[in-house]
Amino acid sequence: xxxxxxxxxxxxxxxxxxxxxxxxxxxxxxxxxxxxxxxxxxxxxxxxxxxxxxxxxxxxxxxxxxxxxxxxxxxxxxxxxxxxxxxxxxxxxxxxxxxxxxxxxxxxxxxxxxxxxxxxxxxxxxxxxxxxxxxxxxxxxxxxxxxxxxxxxxxxxxxxxxxxxxxxxxxxxxxxxxxxxxxxxxxxxxxxxxxxxxxxxxxxxxxxxxxxxxxxxxxxxxxxxxxxxxxxxxxxxxxxxxxxxxxxxxxxxxxxxxxxxxxxxxxxxxxxxxxxxxxxxxxxx
Amino acid sequence: xxxxxxxxxxxxxxxxxxxxxxxxxxxxxxxxxxxxxxxxxxxxxxxxxxxxxxxxxxxxxxxxxxxxxxxxxxxxxxxxxxxxxxxxxxxxxxxxxxxxxxxxxxxxxxxxxxxxxxxxxxxxxxxxxxxxxxxxxxxxxxxxxxxxxxxxxxxxxxxxxxxxxxxxxxxxxxxxxxxxxxxxxxxxxxxxxxxxxxxxxxxxxxxxxxxxxxxxxxxxxxxxxxxxxxxxxxxxxxxxxxxxxxxxxxxxxxxxxxxxxxxxxxxxxxxxxxxxxxxxxxxxxxxxxxxxxxxxxxxxxxxxxxxxxxxxxxxxxxxxxxxxxxxxxxxxxxxxxxxxxxxxxxxxxxxxxxxxxxxxxxxxxxxxxxxxxxxxxxxxxxxxxxxxxxxxxxxxxx
Numbered sequence: 001x002x003x004x005x006x007x008x009x010x011x012x013x014x015x016x017x018x019x020x021x022x023x024x025x026x027x028x029x030x031x032x033x034x035x036x037x038x039x040x041x042x043x044x045x046x047x048x049x050x051x052x053x054x055x056x057x058x059x060x061x062x063x064x065x066x067x068x069x070x071x072x073x074x075x076x077x078x079x080x081x082x083x084x085x086x087x088x089x090x091x092x093x094x095x096x097x098x099x100x101x102x103x104x105x106x107x108x109x110x111x112x113x114x115x116x117x118x119x120x121x122x123x124x125x126x127x128x129x130x131x132x133x134x135x136x137x138x139x140x141x142x143x144x145x146x147x148x149x150x151x152x153x154x155x156x157x158x159x160x161x162x163x164x165x166x167x168x169x170x171x172x173x174x175x176x177x178x179x180x181x182x183x184x185x186x187x188x189x190x191x192x193x194x195x196x197x198x199x200x201x202x203x204x205x206x207x208x209x210x211x212x213x214x215x216x217x218x219x220x221x222x223x224x225x226x227x228x229x230x231x232x233x234x235x236x237x238x239x240x241x242x243x244x245x246x247x248x249x250x251x252x253x254x255x256x257x258x259x260x261x262x263x264x265x266x267x268x269x270x271x272x273x274x275x276x277x278x279x280x281x282x283x284x285x
Numbered sequence: 286x287x288x289x290x291x292x293x294x295x296x297x298x299x300x301x302x303x304x305x306x307x308x309x310x311x312x313x314x315x316x317x318x319x320x321x322x323x324x325x326x327x328x329x330x331x332x333x334x335x336x337x338x339x340x341x342x343x344x345x346x347x348x349x350x351x352x353x354x355x356x357x358x359x360x361x362x363x364x365x366x367x368x369x370x371x372x373x374x375x376x377x378x379x380x381x382x383x384x385x386x387x388x389x390x391x392x393x394x395x396x397x398x399x400x401x402x403x404x405x406x407x408x409x410x411x412x413x414x415x416x417x418x419x420x421x422x423x424x425x426x427x428x429x430x431x432x433x434x435x436x437x438x439x440x441x442x443x444x445x446x447x448x449x450x451x452x453x454x455x456x457x458x459x460x461x462x463x464x465x466x467x468x469x470x471x472x473x474x475x476x477x478x479x480x481x482x483x484x485x486x487x488x489x490x491x492x493x494x495x496x497x498x499x500x501x502x503x504x505x506x507x508x509x510x511x512x513x514x515x516x517x518x519x520x521x522x523x524x525x526x527x528x529x530x531x532x533x534x535x536x537x538x539x540x541x542x543x544x545x546x547x548x549x550x551x552x553x554x555x556x557x558x559x560x561x562x563x564x565x566x567x568x569x570x571x572x573x574x575x576x577x578x579x580x581x582x583x584x585x586x587x588x589x590x591x592x593x594x595x596x597x598x599x600x601x602x603x604x605x606x607x608x609x610x611x612x613x614x615x616x617x618x619x620x621x622x623x624x625x626x627x628x629x630x631x632x633x634x635x636x637x638x639x640x641x642x643x644x645x646x647x648x649x650x651x652x653x654x655x656x657x658x659x660x661x662x663x664x665x666x667x668x669x670x671x672x673x674x675x676x677x678x679x680x681x682x683x
Contacts, residue, residue, distance in 0.1 A: 020639030259545025
């Protein structure tokens with residue numbers, strides 16, 4: 001059949017073109033991302049570059065509570081225990097660049113090993129030399145107590161929305177969910193170099209692979225970025241990404257359903273129009 | 286149409302609809318030796334209709350304002366309006382697919398020599414339609430006000446700066462500002478939704494009228510005589526359209542598969558970030574259908590002026606094909622030399638399209654240069670091939 005041959009040529013040419021402008025172009029333009037992902041094996045939820053948890057030191061949540069009260073609440077709020085922030089957020093943002101997070105649920109979204117390293121040396125753990133929180137000079141026992149305490153009070157069965165609200169919206173707005181960043185734009189600009197992007201449709205703009213790697217180790221993807229490594233645990237990050245996907249594309253299910261109906265309808269049309277063509281052309285050749 | 290019913294009879298006496306129907310449809314004869322590539326003309330009209338309908342629905346919620354445009358598309362239309370996303374996906378995919386259909390339509394005309402006498406007016410109006418459609422796509426691409434919208438418009442309007450004497454002033458006149466800004470958005474909006482579609486409809490009418498006068502070309506490039514038409518030809522209605530409906534259905538199946546399940550090629554991820562005149566994206570590229578021409582622009586990487594001239598030439602040279610190719614043989618099917626040149630040209634166009642999206646550095650820059658030269662070699666070869674064929678015809682008498 002000559003016509004099928006022509007169709008085959010068109011299909012081949014279109015597929016070559018599609019391959020060129022989509023997968024090929026993507027792989028070349030995003031080479032640095034692919035390389036970083038390979039080099040650091042991202043997302044790396046083992047946080048291999050950080051120190052291991054101290055062996056033989058077991059955290060005590062009761063003791064941790066006291067340590068937190070002694071060391072943390074001079075800057076952080078702990079709403080679960082009825083402790084409010086010592087400064088209004090505007091003033092806190094002026095002093096620190098961003099508003100310090102509430103500690104109620106932080107133990108539920110951050111990785112344990114990361115949290116240990118963070119409390120030891122925040123600048124190293126976040127890979128952000130300008131990070132506001134200072135190292136507190138705590139010993140391993142005190143740190144593990146704090147970790148045990150924060151984990152014990154954190155909300156169980158945390159959702160993706162919770163993770164994003166706890167972990168992201170101190171800096172990022174999510175306009176389409178009517179969420180604006182806790183910290184004011186001007187102090188963040190001074191502190192981070194630019195106003196962090198809105199997250200409403202960030203999932204469509206960046207894609208899962210990129211976000212999964214970037215959130216896990218920002219400096220590997222954009223060297224020098226103001227975004228700190230926040231150290232989400234694997235579970236928390238997966239939930240956060242699922243949430244960002246959902247809010248950027250809320251009609252996914254409807255699209256699949258309507259799509260199948262439309263294609264089924266058109267398949268019937270193909271059959272009917274083919275039958276009509278046969279009928280009209282019966283006496284033509 | 287045969288039945289002289291009351292209303293049709295009434296209408297016929299006032300508008301001569303019977304004669305119009307005969308001339309346009311039932312007694313407009315096409316040759317039998319055509320393949321489904323001849324269905325692509327009607328396909329462009331189908332896609333145009335889809336664009337108009339989906340566009341009107343988008344227009345009901347879109348806000349042409351630099352502050353509101355991005356959110357009106359990505360929030361209002363994509364999230365809040367019931368089935369708004371269908372119309373946006375349909376419009377974006379249809380804009381992209383319009384060019385696929387156009388390219389196939391044009392390539393068919395090139396291969397079978399449909400640009401040759403007496404079809405020059407068909408070719409010229411067709412070329413105008415391509416230019417108008419490009420302008421429509423370009424102005425429409427700015428409207429979502431995303432990063433790629435913004436920077437593509439910024440880059441392309443900057444090109445006009447190179448025009449001698451009036452360049453810099455012209456750029457400001459086009460943008461309505463020193464940079465692409467709200468004024469640019471609103472004027473592109475006006476062009477995209479009113480002026481350009483109106484022109485497209487007018488030129489389409491002339492294009493169709495011209496085809497009715499000179500008749501369709503065919504695979505062998507040998508026209509039917511007046512007597513042959515009724516015996517050998519097939520009437521546009523219902524015979525040709527019976528096949529056309531089948532082709533349309535298959536096409537729509539493919540089209541709506543893209544709309545619902547594979548639309549990302551028509552929606553660049555970078556465009557989901559709002560336009561920011563302070564932050565240039567690392568890679569700026571046009572939509573895929575302009576990539577080949579864009580690559581010709583970048584191909585002359587050593588001279589911006591030369592690149593710009595080549596860019597303009599690459600878009601307009603195709604208009605002159607009827608006068609570059611003066612061979613007495615019409616169809617490429619019976620022209621072995623032309624056939625070789627044609628397929629090299631098609632391969633080169635594809636090559637340039639792929640290259641057009643890649644960063645123009647190192648090896649890619651040189652490949653782009655070679656590809657651009659090959660692009661023009663095709664048009665330089667046309668008069669030479671014509672000359673060879675002319676002397677062949679004179680010698681052998683056929």
